[in-house]
Amino acid sequence: MPSAPVVPRPAATVLLVRDHPTPPPGRTPLQVFLQRRAAGMAFAGGMTVFPGGGVDHADRPDATHWAGPDPSWWGERFGCDPELAGALVSAAVRETFEECGVLLAGPHLPEGTARLRAEATVRPRAEATVRLRADLVARRRTLADVLEQEGLVLGSDLLRPWSRWITPETSPRRYDTAFFVARVPDGQEADAHTTEAVEATWWHPAEALESWERGDVQLMAPTHRSLQEIAEHADAASVLAAADERVIRPILPIVRRTGAQVTVMLPGEPGFELAGEAPGSST
Template structure:
């Protein structure tokens, strides 16, 4: 990240840091009456964190120097394919995919990797090795590429689809250029809340999260809000994941505006974009 510098008394916007976020999806084992099975994994970040403190978010984080992919430990679309998909250079695209897999493993314990040509189910012996490997990744004692090589696994880039690319507004002192991916939890794996970056984590029906936000019980940033509103229209995890494969990914800086009691996310090209702001809280409970 580049620090702000003074130019004639005006601060230059911070250069956004590349980041990856994953909409980790599943179908709920128990579906509420009249509801749909779709659930997404959400975390409420520690309040004192420098970026998005106290916000409820999808798992993810910034690209690290160690997120350079090893082609020999990679299965699925390559970095050049992802570069075209994400509208960026192949080197960055590969690092974004690698970061998405690493962050999902670090924050949720779900690993989008498998033996070459094999299944993503983790056997008990490998689970023990990966548990220690997860701690090493969080402590930055090793990279994901190191862990994959040590376990004989390959990263499964084919298990990810790109949903969107959001850039933090220029007014924010910490900015990210974040690709939102979708992924369905592989059979035999479970997401957990074993991360120091969140005070709680779990599976939410999108509509439930939106209701809790509207009632002021959780806070959502504009990209999270917009994404939850979008996926709430789908019945199950497979349909969201399939839709992601067909979406056009365009870098966008979101803003928000009020529409009565509702907060609406607007993007460049919207007639109200010039009058929108970077962040708003819900204006009390719904009538």
């Protein structure tokens, strides 16, 4: 008798976007930051992905270091309870700082200020950034510790909800992942200083998809679909505006195996409903 599916672990992923000031001919200004994971990673080894990772026990929302929509608002958008939603936002900010050095945070603002601006954000002092990132990765500090030390607040205003993906039920390691979009704040630069990736750089979305079609990079279904979606937009402002209008429903792909061939099917694709009933599918 088949064993019960593994319970998915909550996770957060951030589509970090920016506008190239002088895009090459045939490309729009929009770029997105992608990392190729080390081949030996337990999950998605060798895959090209957005920054992100699992929710940590310390990823708890702290109202005294929080700016922007509160956890209840995020819970409504992602279809989960406020406590989990706050942890997802916190994880998104922490993972983005750990993996590429971009801190989605800003100064304390006057009461009633509605939204942080990307150009008004502040990152830790240059001499402190390396140490703080290392402490976060080693779990010697929490994100709340970093924000308190630097006099900053988490900028939930700098994030937008994009989608929610759940790893197929047949996978031995599963995640229920909230996908966010965020524009890189002015004065900050994404880098590749993480042990989890062997390379990281900015891509035009269409360029990444073309590289996937040639077989030069490997993309999981959520990454591929997300790149397709943002490729419809010319710049970062358009992506952020589109995020405000999206209705987010959990997406649970089905993996169908026919001999040595593995097919990942998504809701809305031809044959998806039948695949869910077929022998050897994930349901």
